[in-house]
Amino acid sequence: MDLILWRHAEAEDTFPDHDRALTALGQHQARRVAQWLTSSLKTPYRVIASPAVRTQSTASALTADFETDPLVGVGASPAQILKAAHWPEATTTVIVVGHQPTLGQTAALLLSGRKDNWSVRKGAIWWLSHRDRHGVGQVVLRAVLNPEFI
Numbered sequence: 001m002d003l004i005l006w007r008h009a010e011a012e013d014t015f016p017d018h019d020r021a022l023t024a025l026g027q028h029q030a031r032r033v034a035q036w037l038t039s040s041l042k043t044p045y046r047v048i049a050s051p052a053v054r055t056q057s058t059a060s061a062l063t064a065d066f067e068t069d070p071l072v073g074v075g076a077s078p079a080q081i082l083k084a085a086h087w088p089e090a091t092t093t094v095i096v097v098g099h100q101p102t103l104g105q106t107a108a109l110l111l112s113g114r115k116d117n118w119s120v121r122k123g124a125i126w127w128l129s130h131r132d133r134h135g136v137g138q139v140v141l142r143a144v145l146n147p148e149f150i
Contacts, residue, residue, distance in 0.1 A: 001130045002142070003110075004084055005103045006033065009061075009123040009147070011054035016072065017027040022057045023027070030061035030121035036150050037062055037095070037125070045093040048072055048084050052099070058132035059097040072098045078115055080105040088130035088137065110139045123147040 010129075022030060047066035049059035050073040059066040071084040081087075081102060085094040087110075096103070103111035106120035107126045121125060127142040 001086075001088045001090045003087055003090075003130070004037070004093065004095040005081075005107055005120065005126040005128070006058065006095055006097045006121045007040070007100060007103050007124055008035075008054040008058040008097060009121055011122075015096045017029045018052050020052070020054050022054055023073075026054070026123065027057070027061075030058045032147050033123055033125060033145070036145065041093060045095060046090070047095045048100060049097040050074065055099070059095075062095070063144065066097070072096050072102075074099050076102045078102060078109045078134045081106045087136075099108040111141060121146050 005148045009029035010023050011020040012023055014020055047059050047063055048069045049055045049066050051068050051070055060143035068143055069084050071080040085096055095127055100120055101117050103120045105115045108114060108118045110128055126144050129136050129140045129142055131140060
């Protein structure tokens with residue numbers, strides 16, 4: 001299984017938090033990452049986004065066919081992210097469009113076995129894979145990509 005953790009792109013600093021829209025830079029970041037994902041992903045894939053406006057806008061840069069799931073919303077836990085993604089049992093690539101600090105904590109948990117506060121930049125993706133090697137499950141970091149490097 002492949003799991004892509006995609007932090008929402010840059011958003012306005014307004015209230016209420018749930019209604020924050022992407023800035024012009026954020027819209028550009030989302031489009032650039034979406035273009036890279038489109039050229040890199042095998043189909044089919046599943047996209048799950050937080051209900052927040054900024055994550056919905058980020059996800060829609062990739063596809064209009066995404067799911068909205070409060071399990072990946074603001075304040076979610078790594079366990080909720082993994083449950084929503086069906087980690088590690090899913091048979092297709094799952095892209096979770098969400099928030100900090102949860103995405104960084106999820107990456108830390110999968111890669112180190114501890115829930116730590118790792119930083120995921122706005123608009124960035126962390127692409128992880130689960131594989132079985134000689135009967136032992138392993139997590140492989142395939143890519144970390146920030147929008148400014150695309």
